[in-house]
Amino acid sequence: MQTLNDPQLLRNHSYINGSWHASENQLMVTNPATGEVIAQVSDAAVGEVDLAVKAAKQAMPLWSSLAAAERAKLMRKWFDLIIEHQEDLATILTLEQGKPLAEARGEITYGAAYIEWFAEEGKRVYGDTIPAPSSDKRIVITKQAVGVVASVTPWNFPNAMIARKAAAALAAGCTFIGRPASQTPLSALAMAELAERSGMPPGVFNIIVGDDARGIGEVLTQHPDIAKFTFTGSTQVGRQLIAQCASTIKKVSMELGGNAPFIVFDDADVDAAVQGAIASKYRNAGQTCVCTNRIFVQSGIAQVFTEKYKQAVAKLTLGNGLTEGVNIGPMISPQAVANVHELVTASVSLGAKVVTGGELLEAGSHYYPPTVLSDVTNDMPIAQQEIFGPVAPIITFDSEEQVITLANNTEYGLAAYFYSRDIGRVWRVSEKLEYGMVGINEGIISNAAAPFGGVKQSGNGREGSKYGLDDYLELKYLCMGGI
Numbered sequence: 117m118q119t120l121n122d123p124q125l126l127r128n129h130s131y132i133n134g135s136w137h138a139s140e141n142q143l144m145v146t147n148p149a150t151g152e153v154i155a156q157v158s159d160a161a162v163g164e165v166d167l168a169v170k171a172a173k174q175a176m177p178l179w180s181s182l183a184a185a186e187r188a189k190l191m192r193k194w195f196d197l198i199i200e201h202q203e204d205l206a207t208i209l210t211l212e213q214g215k216p217l218a219e220a221r222g223e224i225t226y227g228a229a230y231i232e233w234f235a236e237e238g239k240r241v242y243g244d245t246i247p248a249p250s251s252d253k254r255i256v257i258t259k260q261a262v263g264v265v266a267s268v269t270p271w272n273f274p275n276a277m278i279a280r281k282a283a284a285a286l287a288a289g290c291t292f293i294g295r296p297a298s299q300t301p302l303s304a305l306a307m308a309e310l311a312e313r314s315g316m317p318p319g320v321f322n323i324i325v326g327d328d329a330r331g332i333g334e335v336l337t338q339h340p341d342i343a344k345f346t347f348t349g350s351t352q353v354g355r356q357l358i359a360q361c362a363s364t365i366k367k368v369s370m371e372l373g374g375n376a377p378f379i380v381f382d383d384a385d386v387d388a389a390v391q392g393a394i395a396s397k398y399r400n401a402g403q404t405c406v407c408t409n410r411i412f413v414q415s416g417i418a419q420v421f422t423e424k425y426k427q428a429v430a431k432l433t434l435g436n437g438l439t440e441g442v443n444i445g446p447m448i449s450p451q452a453v454a455n456v457h458e459l460v461t462a463s464v465s466l467g468a469k470v471v472t473g474g475e476l477l478e479a480g481s482h483y484y485p486p487t488v489l490s491d492v493t494n495d496m497p498i499a500q501q502e503i504f505g506p507v508a509p510i511i512t513f514d515s516e517e518q519v520i521t522l523a524n525n526t527e528y529g530l531a532a533y534f535y536s537r538d539i540g541r542v543w544r545v546s547e548k549l550e551y552g553m554v555g556i557n558e559g560i561i562s563n564a565a566a567p568f569g570g571v572k573q574s575g576n577g578r579e580g581s582k583y584g585l586d587d588y589l590e591l592k593y594l595c596m597g598g599i
């Protein structure tokens with residue numbers, strides 16, 4: 117393991133009720149860049165999940181009754197500790213997930229920004245008074261914490277996805293149980309170590325690590341003492357988890373898959389569009405739900421855009437994320453590489469052309485070269501499926517109406533992007549794109565101040581922004597009579 121300034125951040129047991137909980141079995145955490153085992157972590161059995169639920173339930177009265185300003189002080193301390201230990205947290209993240217260190221540093225800052233944001237938002241949970249229908253009554257609306265929150269998060273942002281959920285939950289007065297992806301538990305456990313150092317009371321923030329995703333998920337989605345379930349991951353798994361939550365009518369929020377169009381109109385600044393598309397496509401080796409998944413270029417500028425884009429891709433460096441200057445790290449697994457390559461070869465067999473990349477490196481490699489395909493059509497597998505890898509399909513189009521129809525022709529509705537300098541077009545296209553988030557002349561749109569989330573099969577609910585607390589609060593209507 118890379119030398120850490122604070123080796124205490126490397127934890128290897130679940131964090132439950134303010135203590136480190138060893139389990140009988142272990143799971144291995146490997147470095148996707150090298151395949152080496154970097155840690156052995158307690159593998160909690162399904163039966164141990166109940167310990168976390170009990171702890172979170174017991175901590176609810178204390179935590180939810182604290183003044184929001186008191187919760188904010190502890191969250192601010194947690195934020196300060198995360199920023200203080202950013203370099204170690206980024207190193208741990210790159211070692212277990214693979215992204216370049218510069219991106220990992222960015223993820224730590226991004227995740228911490230949600231903690232800072234919601235520490236303040238928690239102090240602005242306003243209620244309402246409503247004029248009563250009769251003079252002998254008064255109507256007051258208050259907002260209270262929903263209760264114990266359970267979360268399941270993916271491997272691609274092992275810090276920020278937990279921070280984005282836990283920050284809103286804690287600020288609202290809820291207690292939190294996080295179950296990170298089994299490939300990347302170390303970042304979550306390091307967050308727990310710093311939560312403990314911040315003075316967070318036992319049971320308020322719990323992290324349960326276990327390889328039995330399905331079994332643990334069944335407890336978290338069906339336990340009567342869990343009021344809310346929040347998930348980030350694939351649409352396929354999200355559907356199943358929503359169904360599992362039905363038995364106890366939990367509040368549910370889902371951040372699921374995407375198929376982002378990136379549209380370049382002929383009135384765009386082509387150089388800006390190239391940079392925006394590079395940033396949006398190859399971030400985290402293309403393994404984010406908001407990565408550009410299809411690049412639509414208007415026919416008049418298709419050749420110049422494709423040439424400029426190819427030149428920009430040629431400047432990207434593939435390698436171990438710990439190596440300074442590397443822009444694209446390994447993918448999470450050889451299977452992920454195989455899945456992406458299958459989409460490429462299937463689309464090439466249907467007429468797509470490889471502009472650059474598109475070849476498998478050595479057998480079993482976690483690496484896939486940044487790839488560009490041209491002559492792609494919207495019905496090809498590479499355009500219809502979420503790539504979740506460093507492949508950019510370029511599709512040409514003629515008219516605005518045509519590209520909006522093509523862009524919307526997907527079950528997903530998370531993020532979309534387009535470049536145009538025509539103000540009328542900006543309004544028309546923004547309103548017609550069926551997506552929860554739209555980048556206009558911008559390829560990177562995620563930040564704590566904005567409501568992150570999708571429509572259609574990309575999920576429901578919003579994370580971040582002033583809207584992000586709503587999912588963790590219940591409205592209470594007080595009707596006072598006999599006035």
Ligand SMILES: NC(=O)C1=CN([C@@H]2O[C@H](COP(=O)(O)OP(=O)(O)OC[C@H]3O[C@@H](n4cnc5c(N)ncnc54)[C@H](OP(=O)(O)O)[C@@H]3O)[C@@H](O)[C@H]2O)C=CC1
Binds near residue numbers: 272333
């Ligand atoms: N909208 C968004 O913000 C995001 C969406 N995604 C989407 O997720 C996909 C890729 O991420 P990936 O991690 O493979 O997605 P998965 O949906 O396979 O996994 C996400 C998380 O769910 C867990 N999980 C898997 N199956 C179950 C189950 N039956 N019950 C309970 N938990 C389960 C996984 O555990 P384990 O890994 O241990 O098996 C992991 O922690 C892509 O479609 C991507 O778009 C990813 C990140 C963000």
Ligand SMILES: O=C(O)[C@H](O)CS(=O)(=O)O
Binds near residue numbers: 272276404405
């Ligand atoms: O998991 C993801 O893909 C994230 O939601 C993308 S982002 O919020 O980091 O942009």
